[in-house]
Amino acid sequence: MTDLAARARTLLDLHTSPDVLVLANVWDVVSATTVAATPGVAALATASHSIAATFGYPDGENIPLDLHLDMVARIVAAVDLPVSMDLEAGYGDAGATARRAIEAGVVGGNLEDQMKPLDEAVAAVEAVLAAGREAGIDFVLNARTDAVVRAxxxxRAQVLDEVVRRGRAFLAAGAPVVFVPGLVDREEIRTVAAAFGPQRLTVISVPGVSLPTRELQELGVARVSTGPFTQRVALTALQDAAAAVVGGGTLPAGTRALN
Known part of the structure; x- marks a missing residue:
């Protein structure tokens, strides 16, 4: 088994384990190495929004794919953990984008459906999974439906019905997990997790809104990610520190040398 295939298998096993997989999304090499060095971290996921912001681009495939992939490749090279990439909506060709990501060392990824017709969304899922098979790996696709965030x-009952319809279609096409951003209510999470089956649902942790990860595990969630929010946590700390110094104070005590 190649190293890439082994990393893919490790990432898939982390999703199917009864223990919830928590991924604090990263956006550059230093954020990746910092998170990777944190006890308990077993894999990494990139955040497209955060990578785009790093280079001054708005979210939504505005950052050139070459630049996006270059940063992801640098992250992969800097760590020994499996890395999942946010493929956004596939940059116009989900299969080709997945192949390039795999060439960069990526073994999993998110893919947005953007509420396109379901047959088109399923075809994109199938194209990504086919790219993984061509490369000899079990690419861990976190198939995303925007049914909630675009509702x-x-x-609400219709929204959840559409979440389940799309999610089951993606699972039937071979995606191991389905990502439903915007799903934060306890009972809604319970309903969708039950509809998908154990270890099939991914949600995002939203500051001040989401349930604790241990409770999400009890509800049957497979994976919890943080999207752009980890970068916002870092930027909040940076702005607060800058305000303290400019205001006549000092940098925070206990600041660690993590770079």
């Missing part, structure tokens, strides 16, 4: 004023 608007649609009745």
């Amino acid at each position: 608007g004023d649609t009745p």
Whole structure:
């Protein structure tokens, strides 16, 4: 088994374990090495929003794919853990983008459906998984549905029905897990997790809103990620420290040399 295939298998096993997989998303080499050195961290995931922001681009495939992949490749090279990449919506060709990500050493990834017609979304999922098979790995696709974040004023029962319809279609196509950003309510998480089956649901941890990860594990969630919020935590600490110094104070006591 190649190193890449072994990393992919490790990442898949982490998703199917009864213990919830928690991924604090990273955006550059120093954030990746800092998170990787944290006790208990077994894998890394990149955040496309955060990588784009690092280079001054707004979220949503505005950062050039070459630049995005270059940063991801640098992250992969800097750590010994499996790395999952946020592929966004696939940059117009989900299969080709996945192949390039795998060439960079990535063994898993998110793929947004953007509420496209379901047959198109399923075809994109299949293309990514096919790219993994061509490379000889079990690519760990975290198939994302935007049914909640794009719901608007649609009745909640209809929204959850669409989440389940799309999620089951992605699972049937071979995706091991389905990511539902915006899903934070306890009972809604319980309902969707039950509809997908054990260790099939991924959610995002939203500051001040989401349930604790240990409770999400009890509800049957497979994976919890943090998206752009870890970068926002870091930037909040940076701005607070800058304000303290500019305001006549000092940098925070207990600051660690992590770089």
